[in-house]
Amino acid sequence: MADxxxxxxxxxxxxxxxxxxxxxxxxxxxxxxxxxxxxxLRFVPLVTFLLVLALWWVVTHYGWVSDLSLPKPGEVFAALxxxxxxxxxxxxxMASIRRLALGWALGASFGVVIGLTIGLFSLARxxxxxxxxxxxxxxxxxxxxxxxxxxxIGEVSKVATIAFGVxxxxxxxxxxxxxxxxxxxxxxAQSFGVPRWTILTRIILPGALPxxxxxxxxxTSIAIILLTAAEMIGAQHGLGAMVLAAGNLMxxxxxxxxxxxxxGLGFTLSQIIGWAERRFLHWR
Amino acid sequence: MDLxxxxxxxxxxxxxxxxxxxxxxxxxxxxxxxxxxGCGKSTLLRIxxxxxxxxxxxxxxxxxxxxxxxxxxxxxxxxxALVPWLSVYGNIELALRHHGLSRADRDARIExxxxxxxxxxxxxxxxxxxxxxMRQRAAIARALAVSPAILLMDEPLSALDAQTRALLMEDLKxxxxxxxxxAVYVTHNLSEAVQLGHKIAVLSRRPGRLRELxxxxxxxxxxxxxxxxxxxIRDHIWxxxxxxxxxxxxxxxxxx
Numbered sequence: 001m002a003d004x005x006x007x008x009x010x011x012x013x014x015x016x017x018x019x020x021x022x023x024x025x026x027x028x029x030x031x032x033x034x035x036x037x038x039x040x041l042r043f044v045p046l047v048t049f050l051l052v053l054a055l056w057w058v059v060t061h062y063g064w065v066s067d068l069s070l071p072k073p074g075e076v077f078a079a080l081x082x083x084x085x086x087x088x089x090x091x092x093x094m095a096s097i098r099r100l101a102l103g104w105a106l107g108a109s110f111g112v113v114i115g116l117t118i119g120l121f122s123l124a125r126x127x128x129x130x131x132x133x134x135x136x137x138x139x140x141x142x143x144x145x146x147x148x149x150x151x152x153i154g155e156v157s158k159v160a161t162i163a164f165g166v167x168x169x170x171x172x173x174x175x176x177x178x179x180x181x182x183x184x185x186x187x188x189a190q191s192f193g194v195p196r197w198t199i200l201t202r203i204i205l206p207g208a209l210p211x212x213x214x215x216x217x218x219x220t221s222i223a224i225i226l227l228t229a230a231e232m233i234g235a236q237h238g239l240g241a242m243v244l245a246a247g248n249l250m251x252x253x254x255x256x257x258x259x260x261x262x263x264g265l266g267f268t269l270s271q272i273i274g275w276a277e278r279r280f281l282h283w284r
Numbered sequence: 285m286d287l288x289x290x291x292x293x294x295x296x297x298x299x300x301x302x303x304x305x306x307x308x309x310x311x312x313x314x315x316x317x318x319x320x321x322g323c324g325k326s327t328l329l330r331i332x333x334x335x336x337x338x339x340x341x342x343x344x345x346x347x348x349x350x351x352x353x354x355x356x357x358x359x360x361x362x363x364x365a366l367v368p369w370l371s372v373y374g375n376i377e378l379a380l381r382h383h384g385l386s387r388a389d390r391d392a393r394i395e396x397x398x399x400x401x402x403x404x405x406x407x408x409x410x411x412x413x414x415x416x417x418m419r420q421r422a423a424i425a426r427a428l429a430v431s432p433a434i435l436l437m438d439e440p441l442s443a444l445d446a447q448t449r450a451l452l453m454e455d456l457k458x459x460x461x462x463x464x465x466x467a468v469y470v471t472h473n474l475s476e477a478v479q480l481g482h483k484i485a486v487l488s489r490r491p492g493r494l495r496e497l498x499x500x501x502x503x504x505x506x507x508x509x510x511x512x513x514x515x516x517i518r519d520h521i522w523x524x525x526x527x528x529x530x531x532x533x534x535x536x537x538x539x540x
Contacts, residue, residue: 187335188365192379192430193355202378206369283369283410 071253076260079253088242093261095237096227099155100265103162104223111167111219112212115174119208120200125175132171140165141229148234158230165226166219173215177208210284213277220269228262239265285347285356285433285466286311292331292341294324300491301327302338307468307485307494309434311347314460314467314504316481318474318521320529324492325470326438332468333357333436349433354383358432362439364423366411372398373407376426383430397425400459417448421455428459435467441476453479457504474521478514479507486521489528496524 053073059065060072071079083089114132117124140161147157181204189199231240239258246254287309294302301324309315319325330336332343334357349356359365366375376394385393398404401421411419420440427435440456441449453476459465460480471477477484484498498521502513 184361184363184365185367188359188361188367189378191333191335191355191357191359192426193382194378195382198378198382202370203367283412 068250068252071256075253076256079251080257080260083254083257089261092237092239092242092258095235096231096239096265099158099162099230099238100223100227103159103227104166104220106159107163107166107223108170108216108219110163111170111215112174114167115171116178116204118171119175119178119204128171129175132168135164136168136172140226141233144230144233153234158227158235161230162223162226165222169219169222170212170215173211173218174208177211177215178204180211181207210277210281213273213281216276217270217273220273221266224262224266224269285345285349287332287357287434287466287468288344288346289328289332290342290344292328292338292343294327294331294336294338302331303491303493304341305487305492305494306341307332309466309468311433311466312464313482314469314480316477316484317468317470317487318477318481318484318525319472319487319492320489320525320533321472322490323487324490325472325487328487328492329359329436329438329468329470333359335359345433350431352431353433354380355430356433358427358430358435360420360423360427360435360437360440362442364411364419364443366419366423366426368411371408371410372403372414372422372425375411375422376429379426379430393429397428400428400462401425401455415448416444417452420444420452424456424459428463433466435465437467437469439471439473440469441473442471456480457507460504474518474525475509478518478521479509480504484521486524489531496521 056070057073060067060070067075080089114124114128118129118132119125143164144157144161147160151157151160185203185207186199189203194202227238228240228243231238232244235241239262243255243258243262246252246258287307289305289307292302292305293300305328307315307317317325317328327336331338334343345356366372367378370378373394376397377390380390380393394407395404398407401424403418403421403425406414406418406422411422414422420443424440441452444452457480460467469477469480478500481498481500484500486495486498487493488495498517500514500517502511507514
């Protein structure tokens, strides 16, 4: 047994070189891709809402936060139900919705028309665009006192403030959208002799629609902010007036109920725009 | 209908792109325009169809188009230029709707051209649902729908992969045999020019000038990639353009 020789194990040679058992260990190539691709997870939105609600319930139920600063979720809900029952919510909600719808529609239609002319004509681009750029950064709520002087304390001044706030972002979204329409498509249409009006309605407007919808998304949130602020400055009815009145009386349950309604309003509007995007931009 | 360009000269911001280019596209023939990148071929095509104004020189047509012709000079674009929110049907209809045809007449035209390019089942499809070759066939169908007198084709195969290109080349030859259309076919691809052109206008590097006009008498149907006659012509043209192509290439790198 003494003359047994040590055995050398051989691994199959790769690329011609004989590899001994002592060859370097095999290493797997580490994975470096992936990520940067967020997806929608189905139940996470609901669960997140419930978690926040649960946290709210816990901190108020155990008295970690005083009732005066933050009422319990149940109390806010009860206040909401009470406002629905005595009809005050309906009155305030309808007053707000009217101002919002009027103001937004007015501002958005003017904005789209001016945005289109800026997108299509050199003269409009050179004259109206600098003007709009100068108007854009003005906090529109600062103009409300002026509008009140001009148009009175009634509805018109509030609607005008909202319309004015919606106008500039819609102008900028529209002319940006028109600028981004593929020039090749316009030349194609011209090469087939398609009339200008048809080019506008069938090429330019649909091509600018994605920008118009994202402009609508931004301008509706601006409109809600201005609505609330204008109603806080001087209104008998409206969600903003309701929230302010509740705050003055330290009725935080009613105050938060109003805030919940405002949040629900904004959320609903953004859902509607999301639906419009899926419905009208399916070609993307 | 014949199409004639007379001493076209054109410059962009002081840089001369085309210099004194004259062409005569005869009815029923395909004129291939060949040249290195940046020689102004596409500009020339846009000028030929009235999408751009030349600095000097002019474009004329002689003869009258057939009665069925709605848009005598009709483009086929390199990037297809299909409207993404319109279906294949809608894209063709866009080119027809302002001509005051009856609905039945319009639909008959659309169905006819879709049959010719084998896209009948895809009338309702959106461009994004089609492959590259199908998109270009849809664009060709749109061009044929207006019964053009002269097709102006701007590198119609360049955006396609090699296999699709070969197939569509066969389709184009078959279409020409069916209807004998006239066309200006702009390309930087020598083999495409030799396969399709009755005449080949070879342009020089920028500023683009007409260097040579090569006629190929062989019928389109008989042309094969390896026919000796075609190989000789390819060789001849390659010698004409190879130095220029190399120089143009270096120029692009320097400028870029």
